[in-house]
Amino acid sequence: MTVSEDTSIRVDAGRLLEWYEEMALIRRTEKAAYDLFMSGEVKGTTHLAAGHEAVAVGASAALREDDYVFATYRGHHHAIARGATPAECLAELMSKATGLCKAKGGSMHLTKADKGMLGSYAIVGSHLPIAAGAAWSAKLRGTDQVAVAFFGDGATNIGAFHEAMNLAAVWKLPVLFVCENNLYMEYTPIASVTSVPNPAADRAAANGLPAEIIDGNDVVIVHDTVKVAVERARAGDGPTVIEALTYRQYGHSRADPAKYRPADEVERWMQRDPLRIARDRLTSLGVGEADIDAADARVAQVVDAAVQEARDAPFPDPAQALTDVWADGGAVWRN
Amino acid sequence: MTVSEDTSIRVDAGRLLEWYEEMALIRRTEKAAYDLFMSGEVKGTTHLAAGHEAVAVGASAALREDDYVFATYRGHHHAIARGATPAECLAELMSKATGLCKAKGGSMHLTKADKGMLGSYAIVGSHLPIAAGAAWSAKLRGTDQVAVAFFGDGATNIGAFHEAMNLAAVWKLPVLFVCENNLYMEYTPIASVTSVPNPAADRAAANGLPAEIIDGNDVVIVHDTVKVAVERARAGDGPTVIEALTYRQYGHSRADPAKYRPADEVERWMQRDPLRIARDRLTSLGVGEADIDAADARVAQVVDAAVQEARDAPFPDPAQALTDVWADGGAVWRN
Amino acid sequence: MAELTTYRQAVSDGIAREMRRDSSVVCLGEDIGAAEGVFKTTTGLFAEFGPERVWDTPISEQAIVGAALGAAMTGIRPVAEIMFSDFFACCYDYLANEIPKMRYMTGGQVTVPLVIRTANGGGLGFGAQHSQAVENWVFTVPGLKIAAPSTPADVVGLMASAIRSDDPVIFFEHKGLLASKGELAPPDHVVPLGEAAVVRPGDDLTIVALASTVPTALSAAEQLAGEDISVEVVDLRCLVPLDAKAVLSSVARTSRLLLVEENPYQGGWGATVASIVADEGFELLDAPIRRVAAECVPLPFADALEDVVIPTVDKVVDAVRRLATF
Amino acid sequence: MAELTTYRQAVSDGIAREMRRDSSVVCLGEDIGAAEGVFKTTTGLFAEFGPERVWDTPISEQAIVGAALGAAMTGIRPVAEIMFSDFFACCYDYLANEIPKMRYMTGGQVTVPLVIRTANGGGLGFGAQHSQAVENWVFTVPGLKIAAPSTPADVVGLMASAIRSDDPVIFFEHKGLLASKGELAPPDHVVPLGEAAVVRPGDDLTIVALASTVPTALSAAEQLAGEDISVEVVDLRCLVPLDAKAVLSSVARTSRLLLVEENPYQGGWGATVASIVADEGFELLDAPIRRVAAECVPLPFADALEDVVIPTVDKVVDAVRRLATF
Numbered sequence A, B: 001m002t003v004s005e006d007t008s009i010r011v012d013a014g015r016l017l018e019w020y021e022e023m024a025l026i027r028r029t030e031k032a033a034y035d036l037f038m039s040g041e042v043k044g045t046t047h048l049a050a051g052h053e054a055v056a057v058g059a060s061a062a063l064r065e066d067d068y069v070f071a072t073y074r075g076h077h078h079a080i081a082r083g084a085t086p087a088e089c090l091a092e093l094m095s096k097a098t099g100l101c102k103a104k105g106g107s108m109h110l111t112k113a114d115k116g117m118l119g120s121y122a123i124v125g126s127h128l129p130i131a132a133g134a135a136w137s138a139k140l141r142g143t144d145q146v147a148v149a150f151f152g153d154g155a156t157n158i159g160a161f162h163e164a165m166n167l168a169a170v171w172k173l174p175v176l177f178v179c180e181n182n183l184y185m186e187y188t189p190i191a192s193v194t195s196v197p198n199p200a201a202d203r204a205a206a207n208g209l210p211a212e213i214i215d216g217n218d219v220v221i222v223h224d225t226v227k228v229a230v231e232r233a234r235a236g237d238g239p240t241v242i243e244a245l246t247y248r249q250y251g252h253s254r255a256d257p258a259k260y261r262p263a264d265e266v267e268r269w270m271q272r273d274p275l276r277i278a279r280d281r282l283t284s285l286g287v288g289e290a291d292i293d294a295a296d297a298r299v300a301q302v303v304d305a306a307v308q309e310a311r312d313a314p315f316p317d318p319a320q321a322l323t324d325v326w327a328d329g330g331a332v333w334r335n
Numbered sequence C, D: 001m002a003e004l005t006t007y008r009q010a011v012s013d014g015i016a017r018e019m020r021r022d023s024s025v026v027c028l029g030e031d032i033g034a035a036e037g038v039f040k041t042t043t044g045l046f047a048e049f050g051p052e053r054v055w056d057t058p059i060s061e062q063a064i065v066g067a068a069l070g071a072a073m074t075g076i077r078p079v080a081e082i083m084f085s086d087f088f089a090c091c092y093d094y095l096a097n098e099i100p101k102m103r104y105m106t107g108g109q110v111t112v113p114l115v116i117r118t119a120n121g122g123g124l125g126f127g128a129q130h131s132q133a134v135e136n137w138v139f140t141v142p143g144l145k146i147a148a149p150s151t152p153a154d155v156v157g158l159m160a161s162a163i164r165s166d167d168p169v170i171f172f173e174h175k176g177l178l179a180s181k182g183e184l185a186p187p188d189h190v191v192p193l194g195e196a197a198v199v200r201p202g203d204d205l206t207i208v209a210l211a212s213t214v215p216t217a218l219s220a221a222e223q224l225a226g227e228d229i230s231v232e233v234v235d236l237r238c239l240v241p242l243d244a245k246a247v248l249s250s251v252a253r254t255s256r257l258l259l260v261e262e263n264p265y266q267g268g269w270g271a272t273v274a275s276i277v278a279d280e281g282f283e284l285l286d287a288p289i290r291r292v293a294a295e296c297v298p299l300p301f302a303d304a305l306e307d308v309v310i311p312t313v314d315k316v317v318d319a320v321r322r323l324a325t326f
């Protein structure tokens, strides 16, 4: 790993504690999602982002309320970081009417439009041009909003990534391309199918874009890097590619035990758990263990209540299946 | 233009005269195609490669008979350089039964499979992965054949280019990506929609590939550059990206007068006509004007005869419309 | 008589009218700006609205349509051009998986008011990869509205509806009709999406046609009138919403149905219309439902071959004759 | 009784049998090697044939299918996997414009012996972008053969034909059937492309089904037998070549036709079959042709919603009852 830990970073302890709590909230929600999947209460599939929390929370903290975020099927952390509640996320996963998308989307499609979380996309790379389009829209409307697209290392080998970067560069769009490089596609190591060592960052120059490779498990580093890139974007200086190195703590999806990963690699990365890194930073900033534990306790309460709330929620009315296709709310395609 | 003319290049005069004649043959065929289009004998559209001859002839001279070539809708020069006769090319353009593709393909789809000219592709960029596949096949079969894909500057912004380069690099495929950078897409300057100055070459490093930017109007330079890249490929050292700077002498297609190009730019490039450059080289190698003129005269005769032959050929039997879909020769999709 | 204009000019006019009405309408596509489009269907737009409203793009169909989607989600009404409809295949993920599903998958959170315009169909001798009529490609995907006008006035009227629509609309401009002429649309002309037009009334048989096959059907009908066969021609104008009622009520009177489609028979749009009539109109029918569609082969280049493949007036006349005497 | 195996296992077996027969058969796709495929449909291949015959690819659907095409043109018989059939949209240019047109456009110079396999259809709760049944997408394009087996034995038999075919074949493996069991295919089992199977004989009504809708139709038929309605179930097995004769000859006996399709009604494959019967079988029919297809909406995530959208045994039973008494 080429990440050098920057110990000169300064951060306000109070703010960092908030970030810690937010990361803990995501972690606990993912754990709940896992348990619910294993118990059969979540059907289909689910791609957990445990381990990736620092990317979502650090980036989100550097954004404005009216900025746009685009995520992948592994997107629970981004939904929560943008303000979706664990209850509405879990309800979506559990096929409940109170889900974020009324149980029409599912785990892979969490969307919270009124918080600028413009969707989780399940076709790898598809959202990169869409994010560029949202940034183009901001430019056209003369707002100084920024769009951020989060994507996996695997997405860097698909054509849409290249097209999106080029268009965004030519049009100088206020968009950030943030890669969550967790070393794997589904089960295949990204290095075995990629022509360059840094799948996202090494492609930036091909479109005249600046790139940063950072420790994606350190929320402070993520925040600070994204902040600079956001400022560039708002100033009209165009897109930035950020490659955040991170690791997933569960398998790729469903019950994948991720046996294809060497034990020592897993061990090494577990040592670099984003929650642990944040906790260490907090302690070194003088925050007491009790305060941190209190955050954990609050989170546990919220998520436990969320599970209950989602469990208690009703399944959707079957009639809902035939709504929401058109802007008039209906689904009529013929007379 | 960043091309530095390398005067140290050595080439056999006899060989160069052959190349000159081949280029002249292409030029004259393109002129015939233009005239036939203007007179209504060629319908639809046609994209002439006059001005690009050095790329086709130089590259082809560096290839073996059993190597593979993939071209675009602007591909007459590659078909001829690989051994298609002007008569069969023009017959195809003129919708005649004797056309290369039995008048099923047309100007944009010249193919001469038995000479390894595996097609002209009219969807920008589509052939780049296909060429990679032919190279993969050579590798699988343990031959040391090489595949060469020729494409325009405009094709460098489409996703398939990126996907093809990455796959070819990861699998170390014996494929060359040769860009004919003629500064324009259809009517739009490539620089206005591309994020880097050298649309092909500047993308190579993003896939760990070496790149060369060369004078695409000098057949000797093209030959020598391609030769080195082919040797690399045959040796198992993988793909090379070559960006050959060139210019089209007609408009984009059909009767396009190309008014969008500044007069001085056109003038500058006409000065750098590949035939003129080759002629100058020949003269400086001591070949007499008479010998060169004799080549021109031979070419004129061949092409004039080809026009006549194509004119005299019959239109296809309408029944041919319902053949050649399946390998059994037929087109039956139901019983 | 009203002033005449070309179908080609109607495209530019239709877009310009909406761009004047609504500053959130923005165009993007390859060579659409100063070059005014390779089919000259964006003539005058760059001059009138400038580079802030008319954007030239790289050859990046995914980026074009993807960016249009992102913009549509966030307050813009993009009108994206895909130069030839065959290139829908290069951005089909957006057409099939993203745009039509966005609103539904988000439980109605996001609305997608965009138009994707494209030059569709054959007849200009562009060969297998530049001549396809692909309305049926997008017809396989619920969530897209689909317009395919056959006259200049309908181009303007449907363009108005398409651009004003809060739903995504795929707008097919037929290459073979670009040079054709028809009445100029009056000011504020709006044709609602999903209303077929009876473009020629008749009693003996109903032809349902779309875009290029409308003039083909009309020519056939004219010829058949001389043989005392009275053909009603219904121009569907849209595939979604589909005006099935118009078809069924015409068949209720004529008892005979012929569909004329430019797309290949297999998987063609006419099959769906036929299946609706074979179900809901079964008792109305006095004869088989027939379809004159393209042969199931790629489009050949030579005219002599193309005529064998695509629907022609002769084929339609022949089919009607046989059906009328069934 | 013959040994049982799963549909999932039959996929690997079918491929392995051909790889043993012919060393020019080579597989490529995402996670198909050591990982043995995300659906475990390439189990054992990497172990048996090694990295020279089983290639892991990047997430580059265009490169996968494009490379398969280039290899097929030059002496290899590639078997490419597209993980979910929804991702056909990401490489649709190859499926629609390149592969099916190659032979024709070159006047027969080039042959394209390739197979593209994919996990198709719903029933596993994967939501709108991972659950579509998209046989109808490729059915719009002449030049592709299309197989969609419903039993393990057919998987093996059709896989043999597909891989041996000198034409491009799109091979749909249904996700909802992967865990289902059926008879093991005997050695050298080959099912020709384009032959439908009457999987349950009956007299009162014909159901034409494909892949997942075959078991649905069979369950419905079983239930209806208790009501003295005798249903014949025809498993099409392929869409191209289409065994229209099998459908027509069944309808010739039953006089009633119901099509059961997983794809949406608009643009569904059943519409084409319906239109053939409404034309060539018109005089055979005693009742309307009906189609039980998916509703024209994206596929919702929740089971409670999905059941409203997709064909179910109840819907089929209900449709048959109404048709039988028409």
Ligand SMILES: Cc1ncc(C[n+]2csc(CCOP(=O)(O)OP(=O)(O)O)c2C)c(N)n1
Pocket (backbone or CB within 6 Å): A074, A122, A123, A124, A125, A151, A152, A153, A154, A155, A156, A180, A182, A184, A185, A186, A252, D030, D059, D061, D083, D087, D090
């Ligand atoms: C176009 C496309 N191809 C394949 C897939 C199947 N798929 C889903 S996730 C995945 C791996 C993606 O890896 P990466 O981008 O690194 O993201 P991660 O899952 O590691 O977060 C694949 C191949 C898909 N969803 N879309």
Ligand SMILES: Cc1ncc(C[n+]2csc(CCOP(=O)(O)OP(=O)(O)O)c2C)c(N)n1
Pocket (backbone or CB within 6 Å): B074, B122, B123, B124, B125, B151, B152, B153, B154, B155, B156, B180, B182, B184, B185, B186, B252, C030, C059, C061, C083, C087, C090
């Ligand atoms: C995917 C796709 N998009 C658009 C087009 C339309 N088109 C044909 S040629 C062309 C310009 C291509 O420019 P370039 O690649 O530089 O090649 P050149 O014509 O200059 O040789 C365009 C946009 C196409 N054929 N395919």
Ligand SMILES: [Mg+2]
Pocket (backbone or CB within 6 Å): A152, A153, A154, A180, A181, A182, A183, A184, A185
């Ligand atoms: Mg990853």
Ligand SMILES: [Mg+2]
Pocket (backbone or CB within 6 Å): B152, B153, B154, B180, B181, B182, B183, B184, B185
């Ligand atoms: Mg060019």
